[in-house]
Amino acid sequence: MPIEENDFIRLNYTGKIKANGEVFDTTYEEVADEAGIKVEGKDYHPIVLSIGADQVLSSLQDQLIGLEVGEEKTIEIPCENAFGKKDPSLIQLIPMKRFKEQNIRPFPGMPISLDGQQGTVRTVNGGRVSVDFNHTLAGKDIVYEVKVEEKIEDDVEKIKGLIDVYYGNPNINLDKTDVEIEDGVAKITLDKLAGFEQRTVQEVTLAKFAVARVAYENIASVDKVQFIDEYQEVVPQETDDVADVFGEETEEVPEVLNEDDE
Amino acid sequence: MPIEENDFIRLNYTGKIKANGEVFDTTYEEVADEAGIKVEGKDYHPIVLSIGADQVLSSLQDQLIGLEVGEEKTIEIPCENAFGKKDPSLIQLIPMKRFKEQNIRPFPGMPISLDGQQGTVRTVNGGRVSVDFNHTLAGKDIVYEVKVEEKIEDDVEKIKGLIDVYYGNPNINLDKTDVEIEDGVAKITLDKLAGFEQRTVQEVTLAKFAVARVAYENIASVDKVQFIDEYQEVVPQETDDVADVFGEETEEVPEVLNEDDE
Structure with a gap:
């Protein structure tokens, strides 16, 4: 019986950035470990998904329908259906002064929090720091490798x-x-x-x-x-x-x- | 019907130190206000007491039994049946150094917290500070003025x-x-x-x-x-x-x- 709308399933998955294969999320402990994103103390196991409850990206959910229990699939999702395109207006130039005031020395790649927004430092040029407040996965095409482990009846x-x-x-x-x-x-x-x-x-x-x-x-x-x-x-x-x-x-x-x- | 064991009542009360009449607890807003112990935002009203559940000092609870609804009574409780006698070993001399380390300047009457214990500074003599870790009501004879407002059936x-x-x-x-x-x-x-x-x-x-x-x-x-x-x-x-x-x-x-x- 293929998966239908309203089914509950247990799903294992690994989410990667298509361009470089970097793993950003996974239900497999060893995969998380290898990718350096393992969370200590977390119990890695397949997640329970209620198909139709929009627990996941709808572009991913749609492609689970029709799969059989035990089936594996690689699902590609272009950025516009995943975490969105990059919004250029969310890349902002911030005066170095604001960092100095807090004794922060910005460097490219540094994650920062400013006025409650999460961002990443892109470049540091003299008195100005370019910070990207887009979601870290914005603009990235995504690949999910999924395996349907079980249908819950x-x-x-x-x-x-x-x-x-x-x-x-x-x-x-x-x-x-x-x-x-x-x-x-x-x-x-x-x-x-x-x-x-x-x-x-x-x-x-x-x-x-x-x-x-x-x-x-x-x-x-x-x-x-x-x-x-x-x-x-x-x-x-x-x-x-x-x-x-x-x-x-x-x-x-x-x-x-x-x-x-x- | 007088109050019996296992009854539930609504009780108004004011607790005072017998020696000086100082109010330390009360269910009356105006009494709390006058005594300078009013807690902002607190809704003052009679408390519900389950007689026999040891919600209050047993020496107080015992004396509520037999009262009638509407009755008022002044109940005296000697310190040994209230918050205990003073334990002289809980009065301790602490080197002034420990206060200086934390930029605290002790003065008589100052409430302090040390190693998780609450105390009050008694005297400050040169390099030594005498701190009393007894309950603030230890050694005090207590008077409760109570009024039974209602029996809850x-x-x-x-x-x-x-x-x-x-x-x-x-x-x-x-x-x-x-x-x-x-x-x-x-x-x-x-x-x-x-x-x-x-x-x-x-x-x-x-x-x-x-x-x-x-x-x-x-x-x-x-x-x-x-x-x-x-x-x-x-x-x-x-x-x-x-x-x-x-x-x-x-x-x-x-x-x-x-x-x-x-």
Whole structure:
């Protein structure tokens, strides 16, 4: 069965710049390592894609439709369908003075951040520095080498895949994450360790929303997504994960009247 | 009906140091203002107390039992039942050198933090600074003036009161917080704005756990507490709170393949 719109698949890929073969992104650890872009601690594995959810460039997504499980393909994407052409107005001359003020000595190729914009130094000529604020892949034709590893049929597996893609916490064990779909409601109880991360609530809310949106828009059995944090009395005899996390209840309930408001 | 163990009440109080009448904590805005301890932006109102949950000094809690709704009482608590006697070993001499290293000029009464401990400078004598690391209320006999405003009978109201006390986000509108108790499970759906706060997930998890623990230990109808984040498709015609928060869906689902891993 070839891949159709609304399918969920697991995809391995490597993205390269066509002109020089430079790898800018990949799901393969050894390829990332070789290209010098390996991120320490990252777990490299195929990503879950919901075809039609525009998780990837639409020019790439379109070319996945019709592939068979196990099939490999090299997909070429011209720059205008990838990260855009270079916009010459985004190449700007900046007085050297602004760099000196911050004790920065610019050199060609140096990545810099100016007024919240990311750019790369192109040339340094006396008092003026040319900085390119285009996306680093703008103007480049791209090649994706893809391999369809699997088509995901089970809706629970689809949702776990979305959690993997969007929630993005390497500490969450998906085997300890419970997903149940009932009467159109996908109920997700994350690995207890998810409650102990240091991201802000807002960041995590946006991640949850991303998971939910792709799920209710692309999985027919899902109309609504609930993330559930559950707490109940830990009976000492049946020590389980909950007991591991909350331990001996060393975290005291704050005593309200005991604190002086300083 | 006098207050009994396991009751939930709303309590107004003012805590004073017995010796000099200095107010160190209060639920009354005007009292806080007068005492110079008013916290800007804080909403002053009676706190919800679960009698028996040790939210407050047990010596205070014990004396609330037997009071009637509307009753006022002045409760004296000797220091040994309040914040303890002064521990002379927590008064330490610190070389002036350590302060100079950090460009700090100590003076009597100055609050300082040293190696993670909070203290107050007592005296400065030449090269040595005496710092008191006891609790600021240690050694002080305390007076609480309390007024029982209400006994809370409804279990949903009890839980909302606990959210107010422990969750501690002034932006959460309790009227927009939904609590349902069914078959022993208290299901809490917080005001949508709770998802956008800047505290870490861990801080909020501990707050949720505090709410849950007091609830399942002190409300007979509750065995288990669930906090539920729900997401569903927003149909543009029926604009409601959810639509307000997520607006025009300007927050894009991240495009996985579009990002180069820098």
